[in-house]
Amino acid sequence: MKAVWKVFLKHKELRISHHKDDSEWGGTGMYFLDNEGNAEYWKKQKDGKADIFRCYVKFDARNDLLDLTDLNVEKRLDQFIRLASKEPKLQYLKKASIGDKIDFFCRSL
Structure with a gap:
């Protein structure tokens, strides 16, 4: 290792x-x-x-962290993707894989 x-x-x-x-x-x-x-x-x-x-x-768990084992974080990510996918050029997000959605979210920060 x-x-x-x-x-x-x-x-x-x-x-x-x-x-x-x-x-x-x-x-x-x-x-x-x-x-x-x-x-x-x-x-x-x-x-x-x-x-x-x-x-x-x-790491300090009190700071923001994209922790997808936390149901509330996962729900907020889904809400963000749903809102973003309303834009005509971002409609591909509706059918994107989870990894592509996470990449989009991280690029958008």
């Missing part, structure tokens, strides 16, 4: 997922798994082609 900071120092960039199936999950970005077992499982699902990095994250 690689350390994120070592890879960042070497390449001068963060590793961002651009997998073809990202739109079915959380969209383009970094995916954090809650433990090494789940990370190894994910790597196996990707036929060993995914890189796994050890990362320790600390």
Whole structure:
């Protein structure tokens, strides 16, 4: 397992997922798994082609966070997408995958 900071120092960039199936999950970005077992499982699902990095994250849950495990946050995201999709040029959002909706939301902030 690689350390994120070592890879960042070497390449001068963060590793961002651009997998073809990202739109079915959380969209383009970094995916954090809650433990090494789940990370190894994910790597196996990707036929060993995914890189796994050890990362320790600390956050303050009192600050805004796009936590889609929180039903209220999910409802607000749905409301935002419904309102945005009323615009003629954004009607594609009605049928967009969840990952594409999350990407749109994040770009709109």
